[in-house]
Structure formats: C-alpha cells, structure tokens
Amino acid sequence: MEEKEILKVDHLTKKYEDLTVLEDISFSLKKGEVVVVVGPSGCGKSTLLRCINGLEEIQDGKVSIEGKTGMVFQSYDLFPHLSVLQNLMLAPLKVQKRKKEEVQKEAEQLLERVGLLAKAKQYPRQLSGGQKQRVAIVRALIMHPEVLLFDEVTAALDPEMVREVLDVIMDLAKQDKTMLIVTHEMAFARAVADRVIFLDGGSVIEDTDPENFFGSPRTERAKRFLRTFEFESVNAS
Amino acid sequence: MGFEVLLKGKNPVRLLAGLGVALRISLISVVISILLGLIIGTLMTMKNPLIHAVSRIYLEIVRIMPQMVLLFIVFFGFTKMTGHNLSAEVSSVIVFSFWGTAEMADLVRGCLTSIPAIQYESSKALGLSRVQTYRYVIIPQIIRRLLPLSINLITRMIKTTSLIMMIGIVEVLKVGQQIIEANRKTSPHAAFGVFAAIFILYFLACWPISCLSKYLEKRWEN
Ligand SMILES: Nc1ncnc2c1ncn2[C@@H]1O[C@H](COP(=O)(O)OP(=O)(O)O)[C@@H](O)[C@H]1O
Ligand SMILES: [Mg+2]
Numbered sequence: 001m002e003e004k005e006i007l008k009v010d011h012l013t014k015k016y017e018d019l020t021v022l023e024d025i026s027f028s029l030k031k032g033e034v035v036v037v038v039g040p041s042g043c044g045k046s047t048l049l050r051c052i053n054g055l056e057e058i059q060d061g062k063v064s065i066e067g068k069t070g071m072v073f074q075s076y077d078l079f080p081h082l083s084v085l086q087n088l089m090l091a092p093l094k095v096q097k098r099k100k101e102e103v104q105k106e107a108e109q110l111l112e113r114v115g116l117l118a119k120a121k122q123y124p125r126q127l128s129g130g131q132k133q134r135v136a137i138v139r140a141l142i143m144h145p146e147v148l149l150f151d152e153v154t155a156a157l158d159p160e161m162v163r164e165v166l167d168v169i170m171d172l173a174k175q176d177k178t179m180l181i182v183t184h185e186m187a188f189a190r191a192v193a194d195r196v197i198f199l200d201g202g203s204v205i206e207d208t209d210p211e212n213f214f215g216s217p218r219t220e221r222a223k224r225f226l227r228t229f230e231f232e233s234v235n236a237s
Numbered sequence: 238m239g240f241e242v243l244l245k246g247k248n249p250v251r252l253l254a255g256l257g258v259a260l261r262i263s264l265i266s267v268v269i270s271i272l273l274g275l276i277i278g279t280l281m282t283m284k285n286p287l288i289h290a291v292s293r294i295y296l297e298i299v300r301i302m303p304q305m306v307l308l309f310i311v312f313f314g315f316t317k318m319t320g321h322n323l324s325a326e327v328s329s330v331i332v333f334s335f336w337g338t339a340e341m342a343d344l345v346r347g348c349l350t351s352i353p354a355i356q357y358e359s360s361k362a363l364g365l366s367r368v369q370t371y372r373y374v375i376i377p378q379i380i381r382r383l384l385p386l387s388i389n390l391i392t393r394m395i396k397t398t399s400l401i402m403m404i405g406i407v408e409v410l411k412v413g414q415q416i417i418e419a420n421r422k423t424s425p426h427a428a429f430g431v432f433a434a435i436f437i438l439y440f441l442a443c444w445p446i447s448c449l450s451k452y453l454e455k456r457w458e459n
Pocket of ligand 1 (some may be wrong): 016019021039041042043044045046047048197
C-alpha cells in the first residue's frame with residue numbers, strides 16, 4: 001500500500017517577537033499514522049499544534065495539509081449556551097452546509113460510540129470533565145478532518161476521568177485515524193503511538209518509534225525527561 | 238388611616254400619571270443607555286490607551302457624583318451657560334442616560350472580556366468564519382449574560398427617578414406630596430395612605446421586571 005503524506009511540516013519556525021518558540025521543525029504524518037509529541041512543559045507543543053491548524057502565524061517554513069484538521073484543546077471549550085447536540089451540529093450545518101437530518105444522525109451515532117447518547121439534550125455545565133472532552137472529540141470528528149490534533153486533552157481532568165477519554169482516542173487509532181497527539185500520559189503514549197516526537201527547547205530532539213524512545217532513548221535530554229516520570233510509577237507501584 | 242384621599246377627585250389618575258412620567262423618563266433613558274453602552278463598552282475592550290483613559294475618567298465621574306448633583310448641574314448649569322432653557326424632562330433624560338450609559342458600558346465590557354479566548358479559538362478551529370463566530374457563539378453568550386443585568390438597570394432607573402421632583406418634575410412622589418398638602422386640614426393622616434399607595438405603585442412597576450431578570454438569569458446560567 002502506498003502511504004500518502006497527509007501532513008507535512010517543513011522547516012517551521014515560530015517566534016513571539018524576539019522569543020523563538022519553535023525552530024526549524026520538520027516532520028510528516030502518513031495516512032492512518034498516530035504520532036505522539038512529548039516534551040517538558042513550555043517546550044512549544046501547544047504552539048506547534050496551533051501553528052499547524054492556523055491559529056498562529058508562522059515566521060518561516062511551511063505547513064501543508066491534505067484536507068483539514070480538527071482539534072481538541074486542553075481546557076473545556078464546548079459552547080456553553082448550546083446543548084451537546086447543538087455543539088456537535090453547529091459547524092457541520094453552518095460551515096459545511098450539510099443537511100440537518102444527516103448531521104443529526106451522524107452526531108447521534110458518534111455520541112453512542114463514546115457512550116454519551118443519553119446526554120445529547122444536556123448542556124455542557126451538566127457534564128463531567130471527562131464527558132465534556134469526549135463531546136469535544138466528537139465535535140472535531142463530525143467535521144471529518146483528515147488529521148486530528150489533541151493538545152493534552154486529559155491534563156485538566158480528575159484522574160478517574162482520564163481513562164474514559166484516552167479509551168476514546170485509542171478507539172480512534174484502531175479506526176486508522178491520522179492523529180497528532182500531545183500528551184503527558186506516558187503509558188498511553190507508548191500504547192497508542194506509531195511514532196514519538198520528543199520536543200525540547202523548541203526543536204525536535206528525537207523522532208523515532210515508541211519502543212526505541214521509551215526503551216532506549218538516544219539523547220541525554222530524552223533520558224532526563226523520561227526520568228521525571230519514574231517517580232510517579234515507582235510511587236504508584 | 239389616610240386612604241380616603243386616594244380616591245378623592247382626580248387623585249388616582251394623578252398618581253398614575255405621576256408614575257407614568259417616572260416610567261417614561263426611565264424607559265427613554267434606558268434605551269439610550271443600552272444603545273450607547275453597547276457602543277462604548279465595545280470600544281472599551283479595545284486596547285487604545287486614549288479610549289481607555291477617557292472611559293476611566295467617565296466611569297469615575299459617574300461613580301463619584303451623586304445623581305442629584307448631576308441633575309442640578311445639567312438643569313441649572315446649562316441654562317446659565319447658554320442662556321437657553323433646557324426642560325426638566327430633557328435634563329433628567331440626559332443625566333440618567335449619562336449615568337446609565339456608564340453602568341451599561343461597564344457591564345458590556347465585563348461581558349465581552351469574560352468570554353474566554355478559547356471560545357474564539359475553537360470556533361476558528363471548527364472552520365467558523367469571524368462573522369459566524371460572533372453570530373452563533375459570542376453574541377448569544379453575551380446577550381444571555383447582559384439581558385438580566387440590563388433589565389436590572391431598568392428597575393434601578395425607575396427607583397432613581399424619585400430624584401427628578403427636585404428639578405420640578407411632577408412625578409408620582411411629587412403628586413403624593415401635593416395630595417398630602419391639599420388635604421392637610423381634612424385628612425391629617427393622608428401621608429400614610431399616600432406613601433403606602435406610592436410604595437405599592439413602585440413595587441408593581443419594578444417587581445415584574447425584577448422577576449423577569451431573575452428568571453432569565455436562572456434559565457441561562459452556564
Ligand atoms: N501568546 C504568546 N506570547 C508569547 N509567548 C508565548 C505565547 N504563547 C506561548 N508562549 C511561549 O511559548 C513557549 C511554548 O509555549 P507552549 O507551546 O504553550 O508550550 P507547551 O505546550 O509545550 O507547554 C513558552 O515559553 C510560552 O511562554
Ligand atoms: Mg501546552
């Protein structure tokens with residue numbers, strides 16, 4: 001099977017005034033590939049996703065996408081004045097001008113799939129954090145994006161709700177969705193990723209498969225980064 | 238008890254007409270305040286330092302100055318300065334709009350800045366245009382926050398109109414005083430009945446508005 005490149009980031013540089021946040025970043029995603037981006041806080045992960053979907057201007061380089069992106073953010077961003085179903089249907093109806101019955105049917109199917117069909121008529125304030133994030137994922141999905149971007153979508157959640165959201169993303173990976181995922185959940189990263197990109201100080205330090213990255217990281221910086229998670233797992237066991 | 242004067246002659250009609258004057262002045266002022274408040278409040282969210290400074294001074298003046306002083310300044314001061322007479326009603330509309338616009342602008346500014354940036358960003362990420370984002374996402378949220386607050390402003394306006402008798406407008410409170418004065422000999426206790434009636438009139442005017450505001454707030458709370 002010929003694997004088509006869906007997303008290509010080419011020598012991307014992003015600055016805020018004098019501060020260079022991303023420097024000469026290059027990588028690409030093939031169709032159906034799941035790439036996880038990890039790195040210490042403040043290294044530019046969110047900025048990278050925001051540059052890819054056009055929320056930020058870039059100063060140098062190029063981002064090319066075959067089609068469009070969908071994004072799920074860390075903070076809850078559902079529209080509070082709209083019900084779950086209305087949140088899901090707004091963009092398909094207004095942006096894609098699709099038929100109402102068709103969109104509603106798909107919205108309900110997707111809600112069913114993430115176990116939230118019963119919440120269709122409810123408002124975001126009536127949902128838990130985990131439920132909100134699952135709805136946000138569905139809201140991105142229903143636009144049929146070629147690439148899904150996830151920016152630490154479980155970081156603001158209570159621990160007991162992390163799993164239900166990660167399960168949904170795992171399920172998407174099984175359906176061969178193309179995804180670029182920023183996460184701090186290392187076990188999840190290892191399980192879901194086809195490739196791991198380690199970002200530090202605004203540059204790609206490693207771009208490799210998960211076994212290599214987690215098993216035998218090449219660089220000192222990656223080793224140091226991974227060690228910061230060891231305490232957690234020692235504690236947990 | 239003094240209730241008998243209420244039904245004497247044209248008194249009930251006069252009292253109602255007095256309330257009508259108060260309601261008319263407040264409603265005109267509220268409409269002006271809301272329109273100007275929307276514009277000025279929106280301007281205030283821009284990061285222009287001049288607009289920022291001017292609006293700060295404006296808000297401070299309104300906050301510090303008693304409405305009564307403003308009324309006197311406009312009603313008497315304008316005449317002194319220009320030689321033209323400004324009617325008492327126009328003066329009070331000017332003062333209440335001046336005050337109401339400041340209140341409204343501050344509410345609008347507060348609502349606009351309280352919409353998190355992520356609402357704009359996720360709209361954009363979903364492909365909504367700027368116009369669509371405002372139409373379907375931002376403005377509905379602002380209206381939901383603003384409407385109960387602006388309705389509240391109406392009741393506060395109505396209450397404050399009791400000041401306008403100080404510049405000679407015969408509104409409900411003034412009518413009450415006139416009735417009490419005219420009946421001092423025959424009904425020495427008229428004051429109680431008259432003020433009780435005025436209390437009820439104010440209540441009947443403001444209570445439904447206040448209920449509507451509470452209802453909307455409840456219904457739309459996020
Ligand atoms: N709007 C902005 N203006 C200036 N600097 C910013 C802005 N947004 C992010 N930064 C800076 O860019 C760097 C990377 O931020 P971010 O992409 O949010 O990191 P991460 O998501 O990896 O934690 C940080 O140093 C941050 O302070
Ligand atoms: Mg981030």
